[in-house]
Amino acid sequence: xxxxxxxxxxxxxxxxxxxxxxxxxxxxxxxxxxxxxxxxxxxxxxxxxxxxxxxxxxxxxxxxxxxxxxxxxxxxxxxxxxxxxxxxxxxxxxxxxxxxxxxxxxxxxxxxxxxxxxxxxxxxxxxxxxxxxxxxxxxxxxxxxxxxxxxxxxxxxxxxxxxxxxxxxxxxxxxxxxxxxxxxxxxxxxxxxxxxxxxxxxxxxxxxxxxxxxxxxxxxxxxxxxxxxxxxxxxxxxxxxxxxxxxxxxxxxxxxxx
Amino acid sequence: xxxxxxxxxxxxxxxxxxxxxxxxxxxxxxxxxxxxxxxxxxxxxxxxxxxxxxxxxxxxxxxxxxxxxxxxxxxxxxxxxxxxxxxxxxxxxxxxxxxxxxxxxxxxxxxxxxxxxxxxxxxxxxxxxxxxxxxxxxxxxxxxxxxxxxxxxxxxxxxxxxxxxxxxxxxxxxxxxxxxxxxxxxxxxxxxxxxxxxxxxxxxxxxxxxxxxxxxxxxxxxxxxxxxxxxxxxxxxxxxxxxxxxxxxxxxxxxxxxxxxxxxxxxxxxxxxxxxxxxxxxxxxxxxxxxxxxxxxxxxxxxxxxxxxxxxxxxxxxxx
Numbered sequence: 335x336x337x338x339x340x341x342x343x344x345x346x347x348x349x350x351x352x353x354x355x356x357x358x359x360x361x362x363x364x365x366x367x368x369x370x371x372x373x374x375x376x377x378x379x380x381x382x383x384x385x386x387x388x389x390x391x392x393x394x395x396x397x398x399x400x401x402x403x404x405x406x407x408x409x410x411x412x413x414x415x416x417x418x419x420x421x422x423x424x425x426x427x428x429x430x431x432x433x434x435x436x437x438x439x440x441x442x443x444x445x446x447x448x449x450x451x452x453x454x455x456x457x458x459x460x461x462x463x464x465x466x467x468x469x470x471x472x473x474x475x476x477x478x479x480x481x482x483x484x485x486x487x488x489x490x491x492x493x494x495x496x497x498x499x500x501x502x503x504x505x506x507x508x509x510x511x512x513x514x515x516x517x518x519x520x521x522x523x524x525x526x527x528x529x530x531x532x533x534x535x536x537x538x539x540x541x542x543x544x545x546x547x548x549x550x551x552x553x554x555x556x557x558x559x560x561x562x563x564x565x566x567x568x569x570x571x572x573x574x575x576x577x578x579x580x581x582x583x584x585x586x587x588x589x590x591x592x
Numbered sequence: 593x594x595x596x597x598x599x600x601x602x603x604x605x606x607x608x609x610x611x612x613x614x615x616x617x618x619x620x621x622x623x624x625x626x627x628x629x630x631x632x633x634x635x636x637x638x639x640x641x642x643x644x645x646x647x648x649x650x651x652x653x654x655x656x657x658x659x660x661x662x663x664x665x666x667x668x669x670x671x672x673x674x675x676x677x678x679x680x681x682x683x684x685x686x687x688x689x690x691x692x693x694x695x696x697x698x699x700x701x702x703x704x705x706x707x708x709x710x711x712x713x714x715x716x717x718x719x720x721x722x723x724x725x726x727x728x729x730x731x732x733x734x735x736x737x738x739x740x741x742x743x744x745x746x747x748x749x750x751x752x753x754x755x756x757x758x759x760x761x762x763x764x765x766x767x768x769x770x771x772x773x774x775x776x777x778x779x780x781x782x783x784x785x786x787x788x789x790x791x792x793x794x795x796x797x798x799x800x801x802x803x804x805x806x807x808x809x810x811x812x813x814x815x816x817x818x819x820x821x822x823x824x825x826x827x828x829x830x831x832x833x834x835x836x837x838x839x840x841x842x843x844x845x846x847x848x849x850x851x852x853x854x855x856x857x858x859x860x861x862x863x864x865x866x867x868x869x870x871x872x873x874x875x876x877x878x879x880x881x882x883x884x885x886x887x888x889x890x891x892x893x894x895x896x897x898x899x900x901x902x903x904x905x906x907x908x909x910x911x912x
Contacts (some may be wrong), residue, residue, distance in 0.1 A: 388784065390783075390784075410780075411782075411785075411787055411789065412788075414784060419784065420784055422780075426780060428773070428774050428777040428781055430773070431777065438767070442786055444767045447767045449795065459766065486905030506785055506786060
């Protein structure tokens with residue numbers, strides 16, 4: 335199912351914060367149509383790697399490639415336009431905007447976001463908005479947030495915010511989704527529901543996921559491939575079964591010296 | 593006491609022009625969260641553009657003579673004023689829009705002062721510190737005698753006010769405004785969702801600046817004569833007071849704020865001496881506005897017409 339070349343790649347990327355090397359010459363490839371898990375203890379550099387991939391940080395060294403195109407110099411919004419969407423570890427819901435507006439914001443190539451069509455083509459703008467509203471309705475119902483659509487996002491619970499962020503990302507219709515701890519704080523029933531949705535999106539629409547998650551059991555069960563990170567370096571990458579038995583990673587998680 | 597009719601009309605016209613300024617500022621601060629301190633500068637650029645385009649050359653002064661003037665019809669000035677002010681806003685924005693919060697405030701304040709100093713010094717273009725006078729009034733002397741000029745001009749200002757109110761509200765309620773609101777809340781989010789936030793901020797900045805330029809044109813063609821001291825940064829601070837008192841994010845609030853603040857300033861200026869404190873109030877008006885500002889911020893931080901629910905969302909309860 336997947337293409338020959340990886341959809342998202344980092345080539346020896348390094349990111350330093352002062353004397354701290356948060357990500358140290360990391361090369362990973364994410365295959366299209368796969369779910370890749372990214373695990374590692376706190377401070378391993380997972381979120382920094384996310385920021386490098388999504389363009390919120392610029393690497394000191396190395397390159398990021400998306401769909402075969404070098405995007406190292408591109409701003410986050412330009413990468414998003416090319417189909418790469420990320421969520422944030424600490425939810426960044428727009429608290430003073432309603433749930434529905436959070437969703438609609440994510441619609442891509444919205445004519446109503448440009449001044450001229452807004453004045454000259456009100457019909458087109460309205461039609462597009464209605465279309466997006468329908469998509470948002472479908473997603474919100476799926477995420478069990480439909481009843482809360484007119485609520486300000488700041489009034490949602492932590493788990494609901496996670497769901498809203500996921501829904502908002504899906505509104506972008508992304509090819510690659512980087513999810514930073516999407517299950518944290520979400521109740522277990524809904525977690526299963528979410529995992530079903532994610533695998534469905536992979537199987538039926540050939541979407542690609544890179545997921546940071548601390549729940550090892552969950553991540554092992556849905557991932558096609560798992561990357562283990564520690565101290566800014568990749569310890570291991572491979573099939574879940576292999577990674578699970580990697581001694582270095584186990585030690586890193588248990589707090590031992592590597 | 594006798595309140596003169598013409599005094600009321602003058603006050604209404606000034607309120608109308610300030611309300612237009614406040615609408616532009618509300619797009620910057622209320623919708624987009626940009627700390628713009630250059631509003632007096634945009635107002636000045638609009639006023640001078642319109643004045644220079646519609647007056648002839650040869651406005652000889654004591655210190656220097658203006659050598660530029662076009663004597664175009666007033667409508668040309670009124671169209672050009674928002675364009676040059678918008679371009680000035682764009683220029684200022686390109687250099688500074690990537691700055692956050694306070695830094696943007698400093699750069700915009702400096703930008704407005706720079707504009708005012710250029711106006712003060714380039715006398716060949718602007719008459720400098722002398723007054724640029726004999727600015728024509730639209731339809732002056734061609735109105736029917738029964739219609740007082742100020743009533744006509746207030747009608748014109750009101751028309752522009754209503755038009756810009758409707759237009760800016762339309763922008764704010766459209767998907768365009770939704771992106772601005774997202775930038776105000778947390779710029780990283782729209783960025784992660786593929787929005788070119790710097791470009792949206794520039795558009796917001798230019799639109800608000802252009803509207804301030806239009807207000808400047810209306811001002812210039814009403815007062816006959818303009819000079820740089822009319823465009824000091826305390827004008828900007830007054831507009832800020834209007835937007836904050838009215839309720840940032842609410843266009844109705846911006847207009848209401850303009851009515852309240854300008855009302856206090858103008859009414860206290862012309863109070864007759866025979867009412868209590870009539871002689872003292874004029875000196876106290878800035879204090880009154882200051883006290884009002886503090887009271888509003890203390891009791892209604894979201895302003896008189898701002899959205900309370902919105903400003904409280906996420907402040908209590910919820911996760912995290």
